[in-house]
Amino acid sequence: MRTQDKPTAVEEQTARRGHSPLPPRMTRARVWLLGSTAAVYAAIVVGVLTTSWLVRLDWQLMMFRPYKQWPEVHAFLDYFVVLGQRGPTALAVLCWLGYCAWRGRTLRPVLVLGTSLLLLNISVGAAKIGMGRLGPHYATRIGAHEMWLGGDIFPSGHTANAVVTWGVLAYMATTPFARRVASLISAVVSLSVGLTTVYLGTHWISDVLLGWAAGLLVLLALPWFEPLMTRAEVRLLALYRRLRSGTEASAAPQPVAARVAIISQRAVPAQPGTPVPEMAGVGARPDGWPHALPRPHTARHERTPVTPTGSRRPPQVAHTDRTARDRTRTTGGTAS
Numbered sequence: 157m158r159t160q161d162k163p164t165a166v167e168e169q170t171a172r173r174g175h176s177p178l179p180p181r182m183t184r185a186r187v188w189l190l191g192s193t194a195a196v197y198a199a200i201v202v203g204v205l206t207t208s209w210l211v212r213l214d215w216q217l218m219m220f221r222p223y224k225q226w227p228e229v230h231a232f233l234d235y236f237v238v239l240g241q242r243g244p245t246a247l248a249v250l251c252w253l254g255y256c257a258w259r260g261r262t263l264r265p266v267l268v269l270g271t272s273l274l275l276l277n278i279s280v281g282a283a284k285i286g287m288g289r290l291g292p293h294y295a296t297r298i299g300a301h302e303m304w305l306g307g308d309i310f311p312s313g314h315t316a317n318a319v320v321t322w323g324v325l326a327y328m329a330t331t332p333f334a335r336r337v338a339s340l341i342s343a344v345v346s347l348s349v350g351l352t353t354v355y356l357g358t359h360w361i362s363d364v365l366l367g368w369a370a371g372l373l374v375l376l377a378l379p380w381f382e383p384l385m386t387r388a389e390v391r392l393l394a395l396y397r398r399l400r401s402g403t404e405a406s407a408a409p410q411p412v413a414a415r416v417a418i419i420s421q422r423a424v425p426a427q428p429g430t431p432v433p434e435m436a437g438v439g440a441r442p443d444g445w446p447h448a449l450p451r452p453h454t455a456r457h458e459r460t461p462v463t464p465t466g467s468r469r470p471p472q473v474a475h476t477d478r479t480a481r482d483r484t485r486t487t488g489g490t491a492s
Contacts, residue, residue, distance in 0.1 A: 179264070179382040180327070190376040197369040204289075204301050204310070204362050211301050214360035218292040222355040233352045240314030240349035245321040246273060253328065263392055267385040268378065269324050275374045275381075276320045283370065284308040292357050312359045312367030315350035319371025322346060327375060346371065
């Protein structure tokens with residue numbers, strides 16, 4: 157009879173995920189979307205480098221100055237654009253995914269967020285530094301693409317971060333309905349954040365388009381990193397259990413014999429020639445200090461009752477000074 161092979165740690169960890177969905181696979185449709193998004197990404201970069209109609213659109217919107225056309229919404233959009241900043245959004249999403257990880261007893265939500273932000277920082281940061289495009293407020297020549305001039309706004313970091321950070325919530329959704337709702341919300345937030353940066357004049361429209369593509373590439377590539385995240389989860393949980401078991405072993409109470417031995421070693425030895433008081437029922441320990449001999453313990457009902465004899469009142473003690481005062485008062489009163 158053939159026996160089945162023992163499952164690996166990764167398979168056991170995946171089998172225990174009855175409370176959470178299995179990680180998405182890199183299907184053919186996802187690969188096709190990934191390739192199409194990469195093609196759009198490359199087309200945007202080429203369009204900016206060749207100073208095509210995309211650059212002309214950038215300058216037209218910049219000259220239009222939307223923040224001057226609708227100044228009444230400027231204060232609100234200044235706060236709304238925070239939804240695309242990496243620090244506040246990552247902290248907010250981390251709180252929710254951390255709760256999900258605690259409830260589901262799994263590290264996968266936190267690992268997915270960390271992996272996606274790491275991929276985002278590497279890909280978007282490299283593109284920003286490599287192309288060095290200046291923003292609308294720092295443009296030097298009208299109609300130019302403003303590339304390789306030391307800037308860092310191409311692609312838009314706010315837009316890409318909004319796509320990835322809020323898109324992770326849809327990626328981690330447990331039901332199809334929740335995934336659709338989360339996808340719709342993340343799409344609306346990322347589109348709004350990107351257009352807000354154009355309104356404020358901090359980004360060209362081509363920066364926003366490339367930011368959408370860059371964030372979508374990270375989300376579509378996440379299934380390729382699922383095996384790595386699973387192995388990392390297994391190792392981290394094993395390390396946590398090992399550290400916890402070691403802490404519990406060190407904090408466990410020691411046996412009585414071991415504690416007695418430790419106390420005996422720490423005791424100060426008696427100096428030679430020091431007299432040891434002799435008491436009834438008291439023996440001597442090897443270190444010279446008195447030690448009470450063990451006695452048998454009897455229950456209360458086994459003890460012999462003892463009837464007290466005599467009176468319980470304390471004996472009357474004659475106070476000589478009080479008697480002398482009373483005599484003096486009596487004598488003095490008679491004499492007078």
